[in-house]
Amino acid sequence: MKKIVPHVVAASVLAASSSVAAIELGADTELSFNATLASNYLFRGVSLSDDDFAVQGGADLAHGSGLYAGIWASTYDNGGDTETEVDWWAGYGFDLSDSLSLDVGVTRYYYPSVGGHTTEWYAGAAIADATVTLFYDQHIEQWYFQGGYDFTLPADVVLSAHVGYTEPDEASGFYDLGLTASYAINDHIEVFGGAVYHEEEKDNYVAGVNFYF
Numbered sequence: 001m002k003k004i005v006p007h008v009v010a011a012s013v014l015a016a017s018s019s020v021a022a023i024e025l026g027a028d029t030e031l032s033f034n035a036t037l038a039s040n041y042l043f044r045g046v047s048l049s050d051d052d053f054a055v056q057g058g059a060d061l062a063h064g065s066g067l068y069a070g071i072w073a074s075t076y077d078n079g080g081d082t083e084t085e086v087d088w089w090a091g092y093g094f095d096l097s098d099s100l101s102l103d104v105g106v107t108r109y110y111y112p113s114v115g116g117h118t119t120e121w122y123a124g125a126a127i128a129d130a131t132v133t134l135f136y137d138q139h140i141e142q143w144y145f146q147g148g149y150d151f152t153l154p155a156d157v158v159l160s161a162h163v164g165y166t167e168p169d170e171a172s173g174f175y176d177l178g179l180t181a182s183y184a185i186n187d188h189i190e191v192f193g194g195a196v197y198h199e200e201e202k203d204n205y206v207a208g209v210n211f212y213f
Helices: 006-010
Strands: 023-026 029-038 054-063 067-078 081-095 100-111 116-127 130-137 142-152 157-168 174-184 189-198 204-212
Antiparallel strands (some): 067 081, 130 142, 142 157, 189 204
16 A cells, blocks of 8 residues: 655655665554655745755554554744754555555644644545645645656656645635655665745755665
8 A cells, every 4th residue: 555644745855765664563563763864844845944954754653454643853944943843643544456545644733842733634545656635724724735646767766746736715726846756775765856846936956865764
């Protein structure tokens, strides 16, 4: 099953990695950890680090039934000051066939330095190498649609295409596009680089390295 991973959808990395290291906890449960050094924290086409570096990391807990939960944190720029964002989520993913899976869940975004928070619900489907996901943030009152597709190139380079569309409840919508190339050096290290276009923002770029434990 190709799972829709909330913090990958939201954060600087534009494509989920195929390299995952996990710890078997027993009772059909796995625990995995990840860390990222990124040249930019991009969220749906917008830089949240003021085009500066970001340090990110998290943990994921998955059960064989399809239930999962996780936590993830990143540095971000808040008016010139470096602050911390912490996200946590829970969801349920299941297969309908060998090539089709569904995923539903909720993500809580929390900004401890400023005391802000928001909650976003999501539902999506993965069809072979493609994903489509619909998000709704109940505090911002905003919809977000995301589609993605992974292409495997020679030398095991993965090219991930992304299209997103934001639709606020009481404002005009706008779209963003992204393209990322990633290469897994081994099961624990992956390098990536990409670019995004946002209809109402300047173009943004990102490069970095992911670590999986």
